[in-house]
Amino acid sequence: xxxxxxxxxxxxxxxxxxxxxxxxxxxxxxxxxxxxxxxxxxxxxxxxxxxxxxxxxxxxxxxxxxxxxxxxxxxxxxxxxxxxxxxxxxxxxxxxxxxxxxxxxxxxxxxxxxxxxxxxxxxxxxxxxxxxxxxxxxxxxxxxxxxxxxxxxxxxxxxxxxxxxxxxxxxxxxxxxxxxxxxxxxxxxxxxxxxxxxxxxxxxxxxxxxxxxxxxxxxxxxxxxxxxxxxxxxxxxxxxxxxxxxxxxxxxxxxxxxxxxxxxxxxxxxxxxxxxxxxxxxxxxxxxxxxxxxxxxxxxxxxxxxxxxxxxxxxxxxxxxxxxxxxxxxx
Ligand SMILES: Nc1nc2c(ncn2[C@@H]2O[C@H](COP(=O)(O)OP(=O)(O)OP(=O)(O)O)[C@@H](O)[C@H]2O)c(=O)[nH]1
Ligand SMILES: [Mg+2]
Numbered sequence: 001x002x003x004x005x006x007x008x009x010x011x012x013x014x015x016x017x018x019x020x021x022x023x024x025x026x027x028x029x030x031x032x033x034x035x036x037x038x039x040x041x042x043x044x045x046x047x048x049x050x051x052x053x054x055x056x057x058x059x060x061x062x063x064x065x066x067x068x069x070x071x072x073x074x075x076x077x078x079x080x081x082x083x084x085x086x087x088x089x090x091x092x093x094x095x096x097x098x099x100x101x102x103x104x105x106x107x108x109x110x111x112x113x114x115x116x117x118x119x120x121x122x123x124x125x126x127x128x129x130x131x132x133x134x135x136x137x138x139x140x141x142x143x144x145x146x147x148x149x150x151x152x153x154x155x156x157x158x159x160x161x162x163x164x165x166x167x168x169x170x171x172x173x174x175x176x177x178x179x180x181x182x183x184x185x186x187x188x189x190x191x192x193x194x195x196x197x198x199x200x201x202x203x204x205x206x207x208x209x210x211x212x213x214x215x216x217x218x219x220x221x222x223x224x225x226x227x228x229x230x231x232x233x234x235x236x237x238x239x240x241x242x243x244x245x246x247x248x249x250x251x252x253x254x255x256x257x258x259x260x261x262x263x264x265x266x267x268x269x270x271x272x273x274x275x276x277x278x279x280x281x282x283x284x285x286x287x288x289x290x291x292x293x294x295x296x297x298x299x300x301x302x303x304x305x306x307x308x309x310x311x312x313x314x315x316x317x318x319x320x321x322x323x324x325x326x327x328x329x330x331x
Contacts, residue, residue, distance in 0.1 A: 003199035004032035005081060008039035011138050014110060019138045023113055037130045044137035046258065047079075048245050049163030053144050053147045056166040057194035061173050062228035063237070070234055071142055075109070079135030082114035083125055083157075111140065126272075129265045158186050161262040162257050163244045165190045165237070168199040168207065184214050187221050189240050195227045219247065220285045230315045277312045 007025070010018030022040070025033050051062050061082070068078045077198070115125035124317040128145065137141045137162075147157045158164055190211070192204050194227040204223060211221055224240050226233035293299040 002032065002035070003256040004036045005039060008137070009044070011040060011088065011134060012043050014098065014139055016111065016138075019111060019134060022134050025130055026134060027115065027127045029127075033130075037133055040137035041133050044133060045139075046254075047136045047140055047143055048163065048241070049132055049143045049145065049161045050241055051145045051147065051164045052167060053157055053164065054167030054191075055172065056148050058063035058169040059226075059228045060148075060167050063167060063191065063193060063226060063234070064144050064146050066226075066228050066231050066234040067142075067238065068107075069231075070238055072107060072109050076113070076141035077139070078108065079138070079143045080112045080175075081111065081128055081131055081143075081145045083128070084114050084116045111138075112134070120140065126268075127161055129261070129268075141252070160261055162248060162254065163188045163241055163242065165189050165191055167193050169194045170197045170201060170203040183189045184210055188219065188244050189221045190223045191225045191226055192239060193225060193228050195225045195233065197229070198223070219244075263324050274312060278308070281312045282308055 004025075007018055007022055011022045022036060024030075025036055052064055054060055064080055064082075068080065113131060115127060122201055124145075124147065132143055132145070145157055145161060164186055166183065166189075168190065170192065177291070190207055192200060192207060194200065204225060207223055211223070222240050222243070224233055224237045226237060228234070245254075248257060270293050290299070290304050294301060295306060
């Protein structure tokens with residue numbers, strides 16, 4: 001048995017230290033990552049994946065911590081991925097979240113991992129879908145992904161999560177922003193947090209109106225009112241998530257979401273592989289030469305693109321060794 005299949009077996013057996021090692025392999029895209037994720041996926045099973053998104057400071061981390069605490073009282077295990085939108089240089093938000101999550105970080109039934117989006121383009125950290133696979137293989141009862149709704153990541157989380165909960169806080173004009181950004185459509189349920197604030201009821205009313213105006217594909221998203229700092233409403237949120245999950249189970253919607261997740265992920269990986277090969281094929285020198293020929297009007301951009309694409313696509317072509325920083329696993 002190879003090292004990676006031993007590691008996979010240990011993850012599948014519920015070994016936490018092995019899970020931590022596997023996630024490190026996945027994040028670093030280290031050698032054997034592809035084999036590892038493949039085994040974990042084939043032998044893993046479906047676990048409800050909940051995306052928690054919303055504006056900065058709305059209380060997402062506090063809510064996730066409370067959800068985790070609630071599930072722990074039933075002895076259920078939880079995997080949490082916190083997406084840090086900040087640049088890899090600052091790392092400030094990661095530290096902030098660590099401090100806020102406090103004691104649950106030391107609970108062996110809770111596995112928390114924060115990841116940077118690692119790029120100006122935003123979106124999810126590239127390793128997120130594979131880490132979800134690892135959590136599923138490790139037999140976690142629940143998986144939560146926290147993303148900040150400040151860019152692409154709250155849209156991308158839809159591609160991974162079965163249920164998307166959008167967290168708003170009163171008195172920040174969130175509702176209007178949501179409508180503008182088109183975020184309203186992606187919510188399976190909404191949480192108005194900080195209900196201890198005076199403007200909270202107004203936010204709930206505005207949100208209710210906005211939801212009614214929107215088409216949610218036959219599903220009416222519920223609004224859950226929470227005060228995460230006291231734990232008020234967290235039980236309702238758990239019930240709302242379970243209710244959405246149960247609804248997905250009827251009429252094949254769960255399978256539909258899962259297929260969407262896998263389809264997205266395959267496309268993402270193909271895109272990355274293509275880009276990597278493109279970088280190798282179109283090294284600076286060659287790109288310069290092409291550009292010169294186009295400039296001399298010996299070639300046009302469309303013909304050049306077709307030639308390069310044909311060059312990039314041969315499936316068995318060697319792609320060179322630099323995997324670091326790319327989204328796909330190496331062999
Ligand atoms: N008054 C009040 N404050 C809250 C509540 N929930 C969270 N907070 C506070 O709001 C601040 C932000 O909470 P977080 O849980 O870190 O919010 P977040 O959405 O994870 O923030 P980012 O990840 O930085 O976007 C903290 O100071 C919390 O203590 C609440 O229900 N009421
Ligand atoms: Mg947070």
